[in-house]
Amino acid sequence: MSNAKSKERPEGYPDRHYLNAAHGLKSWFLTTDHKRIGLLYLLAITLFFFLGGAFAVLIRLELATPGGDLVQPETYNRLFTMHGIVMIFFFLIPSIPAVLGNFLLPLMIGAKDVAFPRLNLASWYVYMAGGIFTLWALFEGGLNTGWTFYTPLSTVYSNTAVTTAGIGIFITGFSSILTGMNFIVTIHRMRAPGLTWFRLPLFVWSQYATSLIQILGTPVLAITVLLLALERTLKLGIFDPALGGDPVLFQHLFWFYSHPAVYIMILPAMGVISELIATFSRKRVFGYRFVAFASVAIAILGFLVWGHHLFVSGQSVYAGAVFSVLSMLVAIPSAVKVFNWTATLYKGAVSWETPMLYALGFIGLFTIGGLTGVMLATMGIDIHVHDTYFIVAHFHYIMVGGAIMGYLGGLHYWWPKIAGRLYPVFLSKFAAIIIFVGFNLTFFPQFILGYLGMPRRYHSYPDEFQVLNVMSSAGATILGIGYLIPMLYFAWSMFYGKRCTQNPWGAKGLEWETASPPPTLNFDEIPTVTEEPYDYTPKEVQHAG
Amino acid sequence: MEILRNLPLFPESASTFARDVDALYFFGLFIAAFFSLLIAVLVVVFAVKFKRRSENDYGIPEKTSLPLEITWSVIPLIIVLGLFFWGVKVFVILYRPPADAVEYFAVGKQWMWKFQHPEGNREINDLHVPVGVPIKLTMTSEDVIHSFFVPAFRVKADVLPARYTTVWFEATKPGKYHLFCAEFCGAEHSRMGGSVYVMEPHDYEAWLAGEEPGKSLLASGEELFTDLACHTCHTGDTGGRGPLLTNLTGSEALLADGRTQERDDLYLRESILDPAAKIVAGYQPLMPSFQGQINEEQLLALIRYVKQLNQTAPGEGVQTAAQSSAAAADEG
Numbered sequence: 001m002s003n004a005k006s007k008e009r010p011e012g013y014p015d016r017h018y019l020n021a022a023h024g025l026k027s028w029f030l031t032t033d034h035k036r037i038g039l040l041y042l043l044a045i046t047l048f049f050f051l052g053g054a055f056a057v058l059i060r061l062e063l064a065t066p067g068g069d070l071v072q073p074e075t076y077n078r079l080f081t082m083h084g085i086v087m088i089f090f091f092l093i094p095s096i097p098a099v100l101g102n103f104l105l106p107l108m109i110g111a112k113d114v115a116f117p118r119l120n121l122a123s124w125y126v127y128m129a130g131g132i133f134t135l136w137a138l139f140e141g142g143l144n145t146g147w148t149f150y151t152p153l154s155t156v157y158s159n160t161a162v163t164t165a166g167i168g169i170f171i172t173g174f175s176s177i178l179t180g181m182n183f184i185v186t187i188h189r190m191r192a193p194g195l196t197w198f199r200l201p202l203f204v205w206s207q208y209a210t211s212l213i214q215i216l217g218t219p220v221l222a223i224t225v226l227l228l229a230l231e232r233t234l235k236l237g238i239f240d241p242a243l244g245g246d247p248v249l250f251q252h253l254f255w256f257y258s259h260p261a262v263y264i265m266i267l268p269a270m271g272v273i274s275e276l277i278a279t280f281s282r283k284r285v286f287g288y289r290f291v292a293f294a295s296v297a298i299a300i301l302g303f304l305v306w307g308h309h310l311f312v313s314g315q316s317v318y319a320g321a322v323f324s325v326l327s328m329l330v331a332i333p334s335a336v337k338v339f340n341w342t343a344t345l346y347k348g349a350v351s352w353e354t355p356m357l358y359a360l361g362f363i364g365l366f367t368i369g370g371l372t373g374v375m376l377a378t379m380g381i382d383i384h385v386h387d388t389y390f391i392v393a394h395f396h397y398i399m400v401g402g403a404i405m406g407y408l409g410g411l412h413y414w415w416p417k418i419a420g421r422l423y424p425v426f427l428s429k430f431a432a433i434i435i436f437v438g439f440n441l442t443f444f445p446q447f448i449l450g451y452l453g454m455p456r457r458y459h460s461y462p463d464e465f466q467v468l469n470v471m472s473s474a475g476a477t478i479l480g481i482g483y484l485i486p487m488l489y490f491a492w493s494m495f496y497g498k499r500c501t502q503n504p505w506g507a508k509g510l511e512w513e514t515a516s517p518p519p520t521l522n523f524d525e526i527p528t529v530t531e532e533p534y535d536y537t538p539k540e541v542q543h544a545g
Numbered sequence: 546m547e548i549l550r551n552l553p554l555f556p557e558s559a560s561t562f563a564r565d566v567d568a569l570y571f572f573g574l575f576i577a578a579f580f581s582l583l584i585a586v587l588v589v590v591f592a593v594k595f596k597r598r599s600e601n602d603y604g605i606p607e608k609t610s611l612p613l614e615i616t617w618s619v620i621p622l623i624i625v626l627g628l629f630f631w632g633v634k635v636f637v638i639l640y641r642p643p644a645d646a647v648e649y650f651a652v653g654k655q656w657m658w659k660f661q662h663p664e665g666n667r668e669i670n671d672l673h674v675p676v677g678v679p680i681k682l683t684m685t686s687e688d689v690i691h692s693f694f695v696p697a698f699r700v701k702a703d704v705l706p707a708r709y710t711t712v713w714f715e716a717t718k719p720g721k722y723h724l725f726c727a728e729f730c731g732a733e734h735s736r737m738g739g740s741v742y743v744m745e746p747h748d749y750e751a752w753l754a755g756e757e758p759g760k761s762l763l764a765s766g767e768e769l770f771t772d773l774a775c776h777t778c779h780t781g782d783t784g785g786r787g788p789l790l791t792n793l794t795g796s797e798a799l800l801a802d803g804r805t806q807e808r809d810d811l812y813l814r815e816s817i818l819d820p821a822a823k824i825v826a827g828y829q830p831l832m833p834s835f836q837g838q839i840n841e842e843q844l845l846a847l848i849r850y851v852k853q854l855n856q857t858a859p860g861e862g863v864q865t866a867a868q869s870s871a872a873a874a875d876e877g
Binding site for chain 1: 552553554555556565566569570573574576577580581584585587588591592595596597598600602603604605606607609610613614617618621622625626628629631632633634635636637639640655688689690692694696697699700701702703705706707708710723725726727728729730731732733734735736
């Protein structure tokens with residue numbers, strides 16, 4: 001196509017960089033370069049994303065008609081279970097931390113690599129090992145417990161591949177713990193001279209908060225899944241009431257990890273959005289310290305709210321009230337972030353580049369997701385909408401509208417850094433709009449369906465819910481196309497895209513002060529930091545002011 | 546137009562509780578819509594108004610304003626605390642059934658609902674109830690966790706194995722309403738349900754009369770009490786091998802290990818299925834387990850029967866039993 005163009009080298013384009021520093025499969029699979037490991041993750045999670053997406057396609061096809069006519073009920077149950085497991089544990093949780101975090105964290109703090117490069121590679125293999133178990137579970141016929149594994153359905157009444165998938169999740173959890181630990185040590189120990197905590201980019205702050213959750217929460221998931229497997233195989237009476245166990249105990253343990261896990265998905269996306277808003281407004285993020293501490297506040301509060309999943313599970317009203325009010329408090333740091341981002345746009349120099357479209361979309365969708373979360377934390381509302389499509393809509397606004405928009409925004413923003421090449425501008429803006437429209441058409445009707453009373457995880461449903469379900473399925477088609485387009489042009493751009501300059505956005509941040517793509521050791525000379533982050537105002541103006 | 550007629554936006558409202566939930570929901574919706582629109586408008590206006598004109602444009606940085614940060618922290622805090630208190634208030638309504646509620650029973654199993662009326666009538670997947678009468682359901686599950694959900698009533702409560710949970714409602718409008726299982730419970734989860742038929746009282750009476758009446762719950766309980774030979778140890782004239790079943794409702798037992806135990810439904814259930822678990826002080830663990838000999842419905846009947854035996858406050862009978870199971874639910 002534009003072969004001649006793709007060979008053009010802008011001034012300063014590096015001859016040697018991490019992509020061509022070594023060749024052959026071995027140089028990739030045994031690399032300790034955080035950038036290459038980031039790309040290994042990118043490849044792996046993209047495969048899982050399209051696998052999870054394929055399940056979603058079948059789910060939405062089935063739900064286009066009220067009758068259960070496309071697949072058997074049992075098949076349907078396996079589809080939504082695998083959709084949840086693959087998307088949450090193998091795509092969303094590793095997405096921003098393992099891909100963008102791995103690639104950018106050392107670059108952003110002026111380090112040559114993460115603190116433990118070999119451990120970093122090991123975490124990718126651990127992730128893949130967990131992924132293989134999960135794929136194996138799929139070949140065993142999948143499982144039918146929902147991604148929530150509620151007992152005693154999962155321990156006594158399901159004869160599907162629960163244990164295999166459980167082992168997969170157990171193993172993958174360790175990759176998350178290792179990455180989190182690596183990042184925390186890296187941020188503490190490897191910052192460039194002059195890079196104080198309050199000079200760190202907000203993406204680093206959010207990664208730090210996320211890593212805390214990863215290392216503190218994931219072990220609880222591991223324990224829970226292990227207990228589940230032990231009860232299934234050895235008939236240990238932990239959750240099964242027939243053996244003297246308590247099924248609700250499982251829900252407490254499960255959500256003790258799985259609620260904070262939502263913040264593992266959304267906090268890094270918030271970090272990305274802070275970067276995008278600053279770069280494309282050419283302005284320091286308003287209320288920098290408040291945005292930074294809001295990440296930490298969300299990480300801490302996130303551990304104290306799990307019981308809001310149990311309002312109607314037979315939990316006492318007093319426990320429910322405590323969890324309700326604590327859940328409400330999460331709204332405050334979240335609101336602080338949204339208001340500060342919005343305020344950053346004010347008197348900014350806003351450009352509408354593709355990544356910024358994702359960032360602006362994120363603010364709107366996250367706001368809707370967050371506010372409907374506040375509604376769900378309201379006990380009197382939750383009674384009715386709990387386990388309905390309202391909740392499905394809510395968490396997709398957070399996880400897809402929030403986390404995936406953040407991920408894609410980040411990928412578009414740092415792509416020139418990653419690939420040293422550009423992607424088609426018009427097509428990428430078109431895809432961003434398609435995704436925004438498709439997303440809303442898919443999930444907004446589900447809020448209405450939920451309040452009407454359509455329960456989630458239903459293979460067939462009463463006729464009167466059909467119109468809204470058809471809207472949702474139509475939206476999912478558009479959304480699916482929207483996701484295919486970037487995958488195609490990124491794959492194309494990696495090899496044939498026009499080569500870019502070192503800093504095509506004119507962005508601040510240490511990652512832009514080295515070549516694009518960067519050399520294997522990131523910086524020819526470790527930079528010294530002397531200024532605040534996002535210092536876009538020209539020096540002469542600063543002095544004048 | 547055809548599509549619009551088939552596009553419902555709001556569920557039917559057919560219970561006293563529905564009004565409370567809807568009012569709260571509209572407030573929550575108003576807050577969510579207001580702030581979503583506010584943010585969306587600000588974002589769009591700023592993105593347009595401050596669009597970058599030239600490559601050399603840069604934003605004008607502003608000092609963080611503490612008053613501003615405090616303002617936009619405190620205002621949301623006040624709003625969410627308001628929602629919190631209102632939410633608890635509504636939730637408590639569902640949590641505390643009125644004293645005069647009539648007790649019905651529900652047992653969930655993969656994949657059906659079994660209901661029993663106080664008069665003894667039994668139904669599967671459908672439930673007929675009179676309008677204007679507060680009805681309390683005491684529920685348990687034979688297998689996995691289910692959830693009783695009637696959208697038109699805005700009520701939902703999980704139904705657990707080896708636990709009793711309750712839910713109550715007072716229907717306000719005759720009609721036929723969906724009954725769903727809301728907690729994923731296996732292959733036929735989406736078919737585990739039916740309809741709740743709300744009827745005028747005289748229609749309900751006629752319906753009851755036209756059905757196979759069945760034994761009342763207390764009569765079933767009495768029959769089980771004899772059939773399982775409970776009376777041989779637990780009545781006054783048999784040498785006291787087991788504790789007397791007197792004044793069980795709302796009282797506490799002193800256990801052999803010195804603890805006290807409220808004699809709620811769950812304790813009585815455990816004492817039938819696993820008698821050795823909590824022995825009353827002064828007695829020997831002689832009683833055999835009835836695990837496997839009695840199903841969940843029979844257990845409920847037996848518990849209701851023994852709870853009204855020799856109750857010192859006469860005339861309260863079943864009604865008191867109903868209250869105590871509310872207490873049992875509180876325990877849960």
